[in-house]
Amino acid sequence: MAFSASSPAPHGATGVLVLADGTIIWGKGFGATGDAVGEVCFNTAMTGYQEVMTDPSYAAQIVTFTFPHIGNVGTNGEDVESAVEGAVGCVVREDVTLQSNFRSEVEFVEWMKAKGKIGLSGVDTRALTRRIRMSGAPNAVIAHSPEGKFDLDALLGKAQGWPGLEGMDLAVGVTRSGEESWNGSYWQLGHGYHSAGVGDRPHVVAIDYGAKDNIFRNLVRAGARVTVVPAQTSYDAIMALKPAGVFLSNGPGDPAATGEYAVPVIKALLDADMPLFGICLGHQMLALAAGAKTVKMHQGHRGANHPVQRVGEGWGETTGLVEITSMNHGFAVDADSLPAGVEQTHVSLFDGSNCGIAIAGKKAFGVQYHPEASPGPQDSFYLFEKFVGMLG
């Protein structure tokens, strides 16, 4: 049973989530005021809410955190995955708690406000998650009004009028505007982020479709020198930087939409035998460039506990090894569409969906998940080493 759009706000409700199907979910608003539209997804990680909220892949998404307590460790200047807008809002079960952690600088509520993100608390996030599992990720508007005044019809209209992620190129909105020479490396307790090492290092040009900074840090840690370029950088401009390899980043939205301009570039790089490594959206577009198809998933994979298994030739003794991975994707490469010469290298043990490919005869591979972690397990750093190792 759902409330109709004309239901009055219950006593004390200062926030609302209006789903495109007319479901109204009341709660307490926090963070920024106003409203924002996006797709409602869920994330099952128990740590790393700040990283999730700053991940550009969550652009145009409202994240439902399944873990009930959010805000426990506050926010800090380090656990940030990007300077650009990530998720537009979040839905949580409990009132946001005050922080208790030596690294915390700003309370989560204050931080949300400063970042212009809207939060909604007091919601049965498990029920919402089950709903997403059963009927797919809905489009919705999240709104926060300290006075509890909402024009539900307008909000519903906005949710229904939003076209949804399918066919949407969101990368243009979250990519860098110019070229950037990256200088950060891995994080260490008591030290913070290391800076990039000096000396002669293979040069990686990383195309930013909405990248998480930790990818660049991992590339540097693995021994590369990294230059980040905007999503729509041309093949010629990339080649002019004389890369030893090109990295294709993660990002939000539909790979088919972004692929309209990105895939031709990737194809040209492939034809030029440029070593390539793609993550998430980058992986999907590498697959598109190689002739495969992508599909929108029912509920997507979002969490930090997803098992991925190494399959196919080329793993030797480590064939069958399982990595616990961080995932965040609503689209996937259709394994059945892989053309000859494109090998499936990783699969999800949760649903068998494709999680990695390698292109025969080329130094080109991609993974659907997030080996850069942050948040999540760091089991898959070897992929960065593998890539940088190819650049010799």
Add this chain to the structure above:
Amino acid sequence: MPKRTDISSILVIGAGPIIIGQACEFDYSGTQAIKALKEDGYRVILVNSNPATIMTDPDMADATYVEPITPEIVAKIIAKEKPDALLPTMGGQTALNCALRLEEMGVLAEHGVEMIGAKADAIDKAENRQRFREAMDKIGLESARSGVAHSMDEAFEILERTGLPSIIRPSFTMGGTGGGIAYNKAEFEAIVRSGLDASPTTEVLIEESLLGWKEYEMEVVRDRKDNAIIICSIENVDPMGVHTGDSITVAPALTLTDKEYQIMRNASIAVLREIGVETGGSNVQFAVNPADGRLIVIEMNPRVSRSSALASKATGFPIARVAAKLAVGYTLDEITNEITGATPASFEPTIDYVVTKIPRFAFEKFKGAEPLLSTAMKSVGEVMAIGRNIKESMQKALRGLETGLDGFNRVVEIEGASRDVITAALSRATPERLLCVAQAFREGFTVEEIHAITHYDRWFLRHIEEIIAAEKAIATDGLPNDAEGLRKLKAMGFSDKRLATLAVRSVNVAGGLAETQAKRSGLLHDALRAMAGATSEDEVRALRHKLGVFPVFKRIDSCAAEFEAITPYMYSTYEAPSFGTPEDEAFPSEREKVVILGGGPNRIGQGIEFDYCCVHACFALADAGYETIMVNCNPETVSTDYDTSDRLYFEPLTAEDVLEILRVEQSKGTLKGVIVQFGGQTPLKLAGALEKAGIPILGTTPDAIDLAEDRERFAKLVDKLDLKQPENGIAHSGEEALAVAHRIGYPVLLRPSYVLGGRAMEIVDSDEQLANYIATAVQVSGDSPVLVDQYLRDAIECDVDALCDGEQVVIAGVMQHIEEAGVHSGDSACSLPPYSLPQDIIDEMERQAVALANGLGVRGLMNVQFAVKDGEVYLIEVNPRASRTVPFVAKATGSQIAKIAARVMAGEKLADLPPIKRELDYVAVKEAVFPFARFPGSDPALTPEMKSTGEVMGIDRDFATAFTKSQIGQGSSLPESGTLFVSVKDSDKPHILAPVKALIEAGFSVIATGGTQAYLAEQGLDVKLVNKVAQGRPHVVDRIVDGEVALVFNTTEGWQSHKDSQSIRASALEMKVPYYTTAAASAAAAQAIVSVKVADLEVRSLQDYYSS
């Protein structure tokens, strides 16, 4: 990688008796392991001396040896069974230590037995402090500054580096026995000495103190392909300094950023790899400096543990089952996650709720021991609670503890006290510290102030502060009269009962009324209710239901709802109707169902035996076609395993919580009834509330149970049946007690009514002792009278277990106690069948049991205790419900009496169920196991108050051999030669003569104190005199401490003599000298020593006994 086919039989070593630090979590893990291995077609051989376990049920393993877990005995089992492999990681420290010894002795090599799960070297590397530290250095993980000492001199050298306070941990002991924190040099010396002694390798680790640091645990599972996953992170609310088994803990970790959590995750996996745990579950413990996140590895257990049981129950991930599968070669991706049925075990569970564990203690049982928590574990059980937030989780845990709490009850001792007194209370690590924190908030302390004293993380403190603020609001304004307001409180975990108490307080009624809840009707009551909203638990419930505020049930699914859970494993919470009616995932079935209420947290007097009965009820009723529904809150048990029952509710056992479950279960299908008679006192206490709510109760009626416990009602039945009870009376005041005692004549047994485990029972011999008991042990009043019984000195006590279906009574077993009447039946050893009673006495007891079963209208199980004195049978007490003896009788006879009873309770007839085997050509002896070594300062003597934590069974062809095995099983090895010390009370002197004579003939030399020596010498025995402690040195304690005494027989009479001899028992305990405190047990020990050679003991499986 599929399972190994090069091995076909596997020996599993259990954990032995329940002791502090090693409880029924190892029955849970062992049972899972055996089931998992059998599923794959392996022949499983089990050794475990504990008969109260599910794992030793004859249909679990293929060959079950209820034999002592010593390397020598297990070696015999290996020689006989020739297993291909040995799985040592399921039976706690007992199994690990035994396996290591077998390896050292060359037994495994000789018989070609491969250790699976953990190799000897990995176990040693994890357990040996020095090697562990070197391993951590190698992988770049920090350890605390420390050193290993084998002597006092070495210890003092190390102290220079670590400074004070310092922490002392003995090697190879479980639960930190013999360890502690030293704040000064004198303490340091004392603790190091006891630690060196407790360690089988005379080795202690001395460490810098990390007091006040945060403590975490990670549960890790690894397979042989090197896949490693974290099952659960656990954060201790109690900071470093309190043993993790004694700490309040929560899952998951709540105050770490992802970066810090991943450091811990990587470190945990690195530890497993470096130590070399190839397959299975391990637990890694960390300390974290809250100021800068500095991480230190404390220790790791290369086996399943108490924490892995907790982690399994907290997440739904069956660690032991998976570890067993991994040990035989499977990899994680080849094992299905049975909770979802759709995903593999190679993932990391994620949860969408908060789990709280609170330990339960038994300090009141050990007078003289200080209730202070330290690095040596002292708790006897634990409760786990699940809530959607920390407040709900904590408050559910508090009421689930069953220590009289409804939530954060007031701590009267520090209420209104000065700041100094409260500060002092907060600074002591006591079992009540969490409640003191709440009280401190009431007294105006701030989060910062309490944090500075307790080092509890501010995050937890703020939530407690919010609970207290909400309490204050209720106590000022009464209960909210709207659904939203009430739901908010319920979502914070407040019980109806707690709300009633707080509401009444809002009316400002003076005195006791405000606290006791006004229940009666009338003008005053109506006025009170109008002002407060409700004045009793029932009224709060009524108000809540009227407002439509009901809990909903959510599933524990290991994946935070990402996948559908096919296993109905549930907990309750309160959700706001933020989009329609709150979602309830209970989805009750249309089937005919039986609800079994479990026993809650383990405690002395109510432990694994009752869980065993509940589990059997589940199995039996499932066989009979019912849907079985289990309710329990003890994470250590088999009953809370998701596949024991059809449906599992992990909830506190209070009337409120159980009634809400029943409301949902009754909404569909048919509730056949509830079983309250199998889980001990815990579910029985709920019978009244269930009956009042119109819930059908299966089996013997609560009224009949009450009849048996109500002195006056029971006396009438006894008269009617023409049975004989010891003289007795009831006293409602000290004067009355004195009068009754004079009528009966001393000695008398005193006890408060309605107790389990004999708490506060005592035998007194004089007016003075009686007065002392009344003044110190109990509060006597009109509402809580004291029972006074004639004490039958030197009587033989017996237990008779019987089954009754309303038409027929069947005797299941007659047990003769070895200790005389007066020692609590849970603490005395006993023999089945009786070893020295004439048949006519046995027949008479059986006749009386039958009469009682019929007279009480028993439907199901009944236990009767008799005392036999001078050929006369006295009825001591009747318990028309499952009792502690049930699993022992079942194991001794091979008859599944708990299962039969459950089916009788559901309406079947005994005639239609399997018959019970009575003719045995062997003897089973049960012996109790005690935790005295954990409670320095307490007197290790047996009394009417139960103190044992567990039991072992010795089984063999005759009494002496079975008794010998029971003694070895409980940890004391009977000496074959040496010096016997005897000091017995006058009335025991004739009884002790023959045993002492027999031991002298067997080559023992004997020393004795004054009276005993004179008596024995007079009888012509060569007995040397030794000083009593009060007679000057060297006295008997000096001789014991010097290791000159091999065996102690010491019985006492009366207050003074008992006090005088305490140091004898204490020193014997400390020196691990076997000691017997009753004449009967001394005689049994002597008989065993004389007639049994330990080296010649033989082993035989239960299956073999039963088929003979």
